[in-house]
Amino acid sequence: SVCLAVDIGGTKIAAALVDCETNHIIERCQIATPQSQQPAILSAALASLLRPFINQANFVAIASTGIIDNGILTALNPDNLGGLNKFELVDQIQHITQLPTYAMNDAQAAAWYEYISLTPNNNINNMLFITVSTGIGGGLVLNQQLQTGARGISGHIGHTVVNANGPMCGCGRQGCIEKVASGTAIGEIGSLLFDCLYSGQEVYQLALKGNSDALNIIHSSAAAVAELIANLTITLDLDSVVIGGSVGLAPNYCHYIQQYLNEKPALYRPHIILAQSGADAGLLGAASWFAQQQS
Ligand code: BMX
Numbered sequence: 001s002v003c004l005a006v007d008i009g010g011t012k013i014a015a016a017l018v019d020c021e022t023n024h025i026i027e028r029c030q031i032a033t034p035q036s037q038q039p040a041i042l043s044a045a046l047a048s049l050l051r052p053f054i055n056q057a058n059f060v061a062i063a064s065t066g067i068i069d070n071g072i073l074t075a076l077n078p079d080n081l082g083g084l085n086k087f088e089l090v091d092q093i094q095h096i097t098q099l100p101t102y103a104m105n106d107a108q109a110a111a112w113y114e115y116i117s118l119t120p121n122n123n124i125n126n127m128l129f130i131t132v133s134t135g136i137g138g139g140l141v142l143n144q145q146l147q148t149g150a151r152g153i154s155g156h157i158g159h160t161v162v163n164a165n166g167p168m169c170g171c172g173r174q175g176c177i178e179k180v181a182s183g184t185a186i187g188e189i190g191s192l193l194f195d196c197l198y199s200g201q202e203v204y205q206l207a208l209k210g211n212s213d214a215l216n217i218i219h220s221s222a223a224a225v226a227e228l229i230a231n232l233t234i235t236l237d238l239d240s241v242v243i244g245g246s247v248g249l250a251p252n253y254c255h256y257i258q259q260y261l262n263e264k265p266a267l268y269r270p271h272i273i274l275a276q277s278g279a280d281a282g283l284l285g286a287a288s289w290f291a292q293q294q295s
């Protein structure tokens, strides 16, 4: 069968036709996520993005940022995807496409794709996927099963606290790792430090050119992620951690994480792997997860 896969993120929305037998993308298209905070505007953007693909697909599989609870999307951090409190994602898309529609969290979907790409050659039981991008997301595979959670929450590691006195996160909790180590946070910290508006990407570029203040910001981010990995490894007995996202895949970042982990005792050091499927992991993960659920 052919799946119409959709990946809804804080900055872009991608759609693709995926061949479910080969797990390959036949056709792909992408738009910027509307920043309007209005559900009707998001629905309209989704309708025009998806319409050209509908006739060629058998079902729709969505990977979206935010918590997906029974097809209903709520932003845990409304700063990343504004105004979406209880957005009826599956109903809306079903209405647009008239196709069977399923949805899951974006990082959970990516975790599943990374897992099935790795597992034929590796004996991985307990894997964590971490995306460091606009936010920090995660997906857990425990005993070879993806954990989505009864309320869709499982894997939301971006909202574990690294500094109880830290800045207030959009989720309402103080000092979440997402608020201090994500791409957005890197941009915010850089903007404060340099007294000029910088994106995370710009701060990263400065670090790569040798600016030591910028490099310190990147290092603190990687150090925080390494602590999180150590905490979760000793909690869940992880054997592997896959690092993805635009920051996670940026030059040297994964290497810094490894350096910070190397300072810790062996039990805290899982196998660190760079994500293999890059920007398409959400699309491909949702397609294969729901193709499997259907059969
Ligand atoms: C946030 C949260 C997660 C998401 C993660 C990464 C929202 C809107 N999103 O922690 O659900 O998985 O960001 O998202 O609350 P990304 O858009 O950075 O990939």
Ligand code: ZN
Pocket (backbone or CB within 6 Å): 077, 158, 159, 160, 169, 170, 171, 172, 173, 176, 178
């Ligand atoms: Zn938070």
